[in-house]
Amino acid sequence: MIKIPYPEILAKLTQQTGMTQEQVEQKIQAKLQQLSGLISKEGAAHIVANELGIKLIQNTGKIKDLYPEMRNVEFLAKIQNIYEVREFLRADQTAGKVGRFIAGDETGTIPVVCWNTQTDNFQQLSQGTIVRITSGLVRENRGQAEVHLNDQSRIIINPKGETIGEVKLNRPARKPIKELKEDEQAEVFGTIVQAFNPTFFETCSQCNKRLKNDNNQLKCQEHPTALQDIGYVMNVYLDDGTDTIKCVFFRQQAEKLINKQKQDFLNYKQTPETFEEIKTALLGEQFKIFGRVKKNTFFDRLEFIANDVAPADPKEENTQEERI
Numbered sequence: 001m002i003k004i005p006y007p008e009i010l011a012k013l014t015q016q017t018g019m020t021q022e023q024v025e026q027k028i029q030a031k032l033q034q035l036s037g038l039i040s041k042e043g044a045a046h047i048v049a050n051e052l053g054i055k056l057i058q059n060t061g062k063i064k065d066l067y068p069e070m071r072n073v074e075f076l077a078k079i080q081n082i083y084e085v086r087e088f089l090r091a092d093q094t095a096g097k098v099g100r101f102i103a104g105d106e107t108g109t110i111p112v113v114c115w116n117t118q119t120d121n122f123q124q125l126s127q128g129t130i131v132r133i134t135s136g137l138v139r140e141n142r143g144q145a146e147v148h149l150n151d152q153s154r155i156i157i158n159p160k161g162e163t164i165g166e167v168k169l170n171r172p173a174r175k176p177i178k179e180l181k182e183d184e185q186a187e188v189f190g191t192i193v194q195a196f197n198p199t200f201f202e203t204c205s206q207c208n209k210r211l212k213n214d215n216n217q218l219k220c221q222e223h224p225t226a227l228q229d230i231g232y233v234m235n236v237y238l239d240d241g242t243d244t245i246k247c248v249f250f251r252q253q254a255e256k257l258i259n260k261q262k263q264d265f266l267n268y269k270q271t272p273e274t275f276e277e278i279k280t281a282l283l284g285e286q287f288k289i290f291g292r293v294k295k296n297t298f299f300d301r302l303e304f305i306a307n308d309v310a311p312a313d314p315k316e317e318n319t320q321e322e323r324i
């Protein structure tokens with residue numbers, strides 16, 4: 001099923017039917033009850049949309065309308081950021097390549113992951129290059145949509161006569177921690193009041209996902225022959241005066257939070273006691289964190305999964321407060 005975040009389904013339904021959010025949610029609740037709770041609320045919302053004749057998924061060629069599990073997507077974009085091509089070794093000893101860039105248009109930005117021959121033209125790409133992408137597949141990675149390009153896909157560089165207006169950066173609004181709701185994207189701003197040692201786990205070297213135990217062997221279901229890599233995650237508690245929330249930083253975000261590299265983390269794995277001073281230095285520091293709110297069903301509480309993090313400049317924050 002194509003995954004549209006629940007708050008976006010609600011927004012589409014209220015906009016396109018003229019109903020209030022309350023009325024839409026009542027309809028979804030009624031559908032959930034009718035189906036005796038044997039369906040997710042997203043699933044119920046899809047059925048309600050269908051009954052109301054609302055198309056939730058439209059192939060508009062705009063980045064904001066790309067959702068995980070869409071296939072054969074085509075869109076025009078301007079490159080915002082481009083990262084180095086990485087080589088990796090498959091278990092059969094053949095070499096693979098993967099490269100990424102961030103594509104943007106007037107409606108938003110999305111990461112584009114290029115596999116193998118799709119990295120051949122990377123030298124012709126740079127920040128500001130306009131590209132038309134065809135036959136992309138949208139996948140979900142840690143709650144975010146990203147476009148994957150394989151041998152069937154195409155990147156047309158500087159297509160004739162095509163331009164992109166001002167790119168809209170995906171920066172959700174800042175919210176007080178106590179007002180955060182499940183599944184929504186937001187920016188939070190606060191002070192770190194507790195920090196924990198990173199935890200480490202095995203990942204797939206090809207897709208970076210955590211390996212699952214399959215018959216006592218750790219494997220990626222999609223890339224069973226790929227090599228193992230090490231992933232890490234760091235947790236902190238952030239306090240903004242309204243409440244506290246556990247913030248979760250996976251790999252690159254953890255590196256960004258403490259301004260360290262992968263090798264440093266591998267060292268912390270060997271000698272965890274050297275991480276003490278990092279934790280001490282973090283306490284009392286202020287950060288702006290962009291991310292998504294997730295329900296931790298085991299502990300029945302909300303957590304904040306970071307997609308980006310930046311140290312907060314107290315001066316800049318104070319002027320913002322004055323403006324409010």
Ligand SMILES: [Zn+2]
Binds near residue numbers: 220
């Ligand atoms: Zn994998």
